[in-house]
Amino acid sequence: MSAVLTPTVADRLDTSWAVRPPRVPLRRVFLTCGLVLAAEVPLMLVMGGSWVDAMLPGYAILMVTFGAVFCFAAVTVAGFTAGAAAAGLLLLGTVDLLPVLAGAAVLALICGVAPGWARVEAWQAARSVALTAGEEAAVARAPLPVTGRHRMNGPRQRISWRLDRVFAAYLVLAFPPAIAAFSLWFIGWVAGR
Amino acid sequence: MTRRFDRAAADADSLVVTLLFSKPTTAGRATPVSGPPSAPERRLGDVLVEQGVLTEAQLFDALRQHERIGEPLGAVLLARGLVTRRQLYVALAEVWGADMAFVDPMEVDTDLARLFPSAMLAREVWVPLQVERDDDGELQVVVATAGRPSAHIAQEVVDRTGIRRVRQVVTTDWDVQRALRTVWRDELVHDAVRSLAERRPDESASTVFVWQQVALGITVAAGTILSAALWFSTTMLVLVTTVNVAVALAVGTKALISTVGTAYETVEQVSDAEVEALVDTDLPRYTILVPVYKEAGIVGLLMRNLAALDYPREKLEILLLLEEDDPETLAAALAAAPPDLVRIIVVPHSLPKTKPRACNVGLAFARGEFVVIYDAEDRPDPDQLKKSLIAFRKGGDDLVCVQAALNYFNARENLLTRMFTLEYSSWFDYTLAGLDKLRLPIPLGGTSNHFRTDLLRQLGGWDPYNVTEDADLGIRASARGHRVAVVNSTTYEEANMAVGNWIRQRSRWIKGYMQTVLVHTRHPVRLVRTVGLRQAAGFALLIGGTPLMFLATPWLYLLFLAELVFPGVLVPALPEWVVLVSLANLLFGNGVIIYLSLLAGFKRRSYGLVPFALFSPVYWLLHSIASYKAAWQLLTKPFYWEKTQHGLSAHVQGGAPDGPAAETQAEDRTVQPPAPAGAGRHAAGDVHGRLAWTDVSTEVQR
Numbered sequence: 001m002s003a004v005l006t007p008t009v010a011d012r013l014d015t016s017w018a019v020r021p022p023r024v025p026l027r028r029v030f031l032t033c034g035l036v037l038a039a040e041v042p043l044m045l046v047m048g049g050s051w052v053d054a055m056l057p058g059y060a061i062l063m064v065t066f067g068a069v070f071c072f073a074a075v076t077v078a079g080f081t082a083g084a085a086a087a088g089l090l091l092l093g094t095v096d097l098l099p100v101l102a103g104a105a106v107l108a109l110i111c112g113v114a115p116g117w118a119r120v121e122a123w124q125a126a127r128s129v130a131l132t133a134g135e136e137a138a139v140a141r142a143p144l145p146v147t148g149r150h151r152m153n154g155p156r157q158r159i160s161w162r163l164d165r166v167f168a169a170y171l172v173l174a175f176p177p178a179i180a181a182f183s184l185w186f187i188g189w190v191a192g193r
Numbered sequence: 194m195t196r197r198f199d200r201a202a203a204d205a206d207s208l209v210v211t212l213l214f215s216k217p218t219t220a221g222r223a224t225p226v227s228g229p230p231s232a233p234e235r236r237l238g239d240v241l242v243e244q245g246v247l248t249e250a251q252l253f254d255a256l257r258q259h260e261r262i263g264e265p266l267g268a269v270l271l272a273r274g275l276v277t278r279r280q281l282y283v284a285l286a287e288v289w290g291a292d293m294a295f296v297d298p299m300e301v302d303t304d305l306a307r308l309f310p311s312a313m314l315a316r317e318v319w320v321p322l323q324v325e326r327d328d329d330g331e332l333q334v335v336v337a338t339a340g341r342p343s344a345h346i347a348q349e350v351v352d353r354t355g356i357r358r359v360r361q362v363v364t365t366d367w368d369v370q371r372a373l374r375t376v377w378r379d380e381l382v383h384d385a386v387r388s389l390a391e392r393r394p395d396e397s398a399s400t401v402f403v404w405q406q407v408a409l410g411i412t413v414a415a416g417t418i419l420s421a422a423l424w425f426s427t428t429m430l431v432l433v434t435t436v437n438v439a440v441a442l443a444v445g446t447k448a449l450i451s452t453v454g455t456a457y458e459t460v461e462q463v464s465d466a467e468v469e470a471l472v473d474t475d476l477p478r479y480t481i482l483v484p485v486y487k488e489a490g491i492v493g494l495l496m497r498n499l500a501a502l503d504y505p506r507e508k509l510e511i512l513l514l515l516e517e518d519d520p521e522t523l524a525a526a527l528a529a530a531p532p533d534l535v536r537i538i539v540v541p542h543s544l545p546k547t548k549p550r551a552c553n554v555g556l557a558f559a560r561g562e563f564v565v566i567y568d569a570e571d572r573p574d575p576d577q578l579k580k581s582l583i584a585f586r587k588g589g590d591d592l593v594c595v596q597a598a599l600n601y602f603n604a605r606e607n608l609l610t611r612m613f614t615l616e617y618s619s620w621f622d623y624t625l626a627g628l629d630k631l632r633l634p635i636p637l638g639g640t641s642n643h644f645r646t647d648l649l650r651q652l653g654g655w656d657p658y659n660v661t662e663d664a665d666l667g668i669r670a671s672a673r674g675h676r677v678a679v680v681n682s683t684t685y686e687e688a689n690m691a692v693g694n695w696i697r698q699r700s701r702w703i704k705g706y707m708q709t710v711l712v713h714t715r716h717p718v719r720l721v722r723t724v725g726l727r728q729a730a731g732f733a734l735l736i737g738g739t740p741l742m743f744l745a746t747p748w749l750y751l752l753f754l755a756e757l758v759f760p761g762v763l764v765p766a767l768p769e770w771v772v773l774v775s776l777a778n779l780l781f782g783n784g785v786i787i788y789l790s791l792l793a794g795f796k797r798r799s800y801g802l803v804p805f806a807l808f809s810p811v812y813w814l815l816h817s818i819a820s821y822k823a824a825w826q827l828l829t830k831p832f833y834w835e836k837t838q839h840g841l842s843a844h845v846q847g848g849a850p851d852g853p854a855a856e857t858q859a860e861d862r863t864v865q866p867p868a869p870a871g872a873g874r875h876a877a878g879d880v881h882g883r884l885a886w887t888d889v890s891t892e893v894q895r
Contacts, residue, residue, distance in 0.1 A: 076796040079455070171804065
């Protein structure tokens with residue numbers, strides 16, 4: 001394919017530093033957290049704590065662990081779990097929305113600089129990425145190759161701070177507690193009118 | 194390192210089709226039991242060099258490639274553009290010691306043709322031409338074959354006509370296919386349209402509603418009206434509860450499946466190392482079907498996109514399926530000067546005029562072990578064919594289809610394309626992955642689905658009456674005990690960027706989902722027995738629940754607005770808890786769809802798109818509009834194919850090439866070159882005249 005690429009596209013081929021996909025033993029993380037919760041919740045209940053007391057540390061553990069996996073190991077689904085745990089904390093009624101959103105903002109800022117994300121972006125782009133309109137047009141204008149092996153390489157990704165990534169990460173982390181809080185308020189408001 | 198090449202072996206299987214036939218004949222004349230060849234067969238390479246078509250150096254390179262990839266020499270030469278088809282077949286005719294013929298479909302005896310099924314002829318690439326008398330005054334059938342003249346063909350002719358003498362002439366595979374499309378036109382169309390409906394009517398959407406479904410619909414509608422008249426409040430309660438349950442189940446199912454699908458984030462079904470380990474000689478032939486209709490502007494781009502595929506050209510077959518009433522696209526396809534591996538097939542006009550009908554015609558001509566469908570504007574990842582192949586090898590014999598992911602190259606063009614991209618990211622990355630993981634029936638996407646050709650034929654191909662034939666086929670495959678899987682490869686295509694166009698497309702998809710549900714729930718008990726309770730429930734909730742959810746959503750919004758603007762207005766008719774549950778349901782449903790879009794956008798690193806996930810509720814209201822249009826069309830125009838206009842994006846404008854090369858090849862496709870010396874129309878210098886089959890059939894029967 002390189003024969004038909006313009007220099008602009010061909011220049012973006014430097015992805016050799018990120019040829020290995022990110023590997024995180026998520027199953028192990030889930031298993032460990034599950035075991036900790038399975039021990040913690042009954043223990044708290046046996047010690048006379050309420051369900052809220054028992055669940056509070058559990059949600060906190062999930063939020064911190066998966067928040068860390070999300071930030072440093074660059075796994076989107078961990079952000080989902082962290083966000084869901086934050087929503088759980090909120091639903092227990094012991095934590096306000098604002099501190100949770102502030103915590104999400106901190107995690108999102110870390111995501112902005114975490115090298116793991118740059119790596120996973122480059123890894124993905126090396127395999128499959130859409131060309132820009134200009135590059136598509138360049139490909140369309142290029143002569144049609146009929147023989148040989150063709151490979152499409154992706155663009156090199158920016159490895160520096162990415163504001164768009166920070167904002168997107170913030171939405172991933174903050175949406176579950178935000179929607180949970182809004183739902184509680186709205187249902188209550190409707191019922192109380 | 195010096196490599197030795199077995200030229201004799203290379204020439205012996207000069208074209209794929211010749212592998213089918215092993216017994217040579219003498220000078221193209223065959224009796225049912227052929228004798229040994231009278232002279233040693235010449236080698237194709239030598240003949241081409243002798244004819245001045247090929248140089249020694251070119252032949253050497255081609256032989257090296259032949260050995261490297263394991264494809265016949267003729268295929269290598271064609272793929273490299275070193276010879277034209279006609280040059281190749283003229284040389285092959287000499288190698289095989291047969292006459293060369295250029296077949297004019299007008300000269301095929303149509304009565305004789307009726308004795309031979311088109312599917313067999315398409316598969317074996319030969320056609321019967323006419324009956325004539327030879328020098329001895331005996332009847333003989335003239336057959337044109339694109340493979341080596343063989344005893345098999347001769348035997349087939351004898352069995353079907355009763356005439357013992359068969360003269361086999363050589364022609365190009367394109368001539369055979371043109372004759373098939375012309376002379377066997379009605380049969381091809383009939384097979385493409387009616388095959389499934391006749392073989393397995395229960396699996397065809399040609400009947401929209403069976404009587405049980407009509408009876409059930411009428412009963413429910415009449416019962417609802419009657420009970421509303423008698424017990425309004427209770428009826429409203431039941432209706433609102435039903436709507437809520439339907440939405441909750443559909444959203445809940447989608448959320449559950451997608452949550453399971455998130456596990457695929459760190460799983461690669463096929464790794465790069467596995468792709469690298471593939472050896473070219475082990476790669477099978479692959480057929481690419483590209484149905485195109487009224488899309489003249491993007492044919493050139495299609496050629497470029499497919500040219501980027503990392504697969505030996507010699508093992509690729511691209512069938513461009515054009516419609517008979519679309520001369521503009523045909524002209525554009527010719528002007529694009531596609532390479533020799535591209536075959537343009539003009540699909541005969543018939544109704545219903547749908548994409549699956551065109552695909553069925555293409556399937557009849559497909560010679561690949563695997564077949565894949567791409568849309569005209571698609572740009573698949575270069576390694577997609579190889580990854581799919583590995584997925585098939587790892588997936589076992591019951592794996593009939595591998596679905597690649599879709600993404601959009603014009604995602605940032607406007608709000609609609611952004612929403613479309615987010616929706617598809619969620620669908621392919623989470624929902625399909627979850628269905629795969631849970632082993633639930635997978636509704637295929639319209640493009641980039643790879644099939645085992647033989648299993649696809651066994652399934653009956655696509656249902657031309659179903660306007661989401663892909664989703665239906667995925668479910669049908671599951672119902673017949675086959676599996677569909679997903680593969681980690683992406684095809685980029687054009688996201689719909691105009692609201693009207695989008696609603697047309699989406700109404701077709703939703704109508705197709707409705708058709709699919711109606712077809713596969715005709716025998717619910719049988720469905721459960723065949724696929725299992727979990728799979729049947731998954732199918733009903735995902736495929737049936739999706740249109741139901743879209744239809745129900747506006748009513749939940751109405752409840753929401755009524756309660757917001759006029760607090761308590763609904764309470765006289767509905768209990769308060771039902772109102773609250775409805776509001777919670779609406780919030781939960783919207784929360785789920787927003788969050789899934791948000792996660793999927795993030796997972797694909799399309800950070801710029803992620804904030805637009807917050808617009809998902811508005812986007813889903815568009816679905817509701819499309820779903821009501823779909824429901825109306827299901828009743829009024831069930832088989833009508835709402836055409837999606839492609840090529841609107843700035844990304845795909847101006848892709849058609851021009852220049853002398855294009856003009857030259859276009860001319861080559863449309864103008865018949867003069868016949869070489871010794872080759873002519875059946876080269877029939879020694880026969881005493883053509884006879885009509887109707888005239889000789891009684892003589893044959895005696």
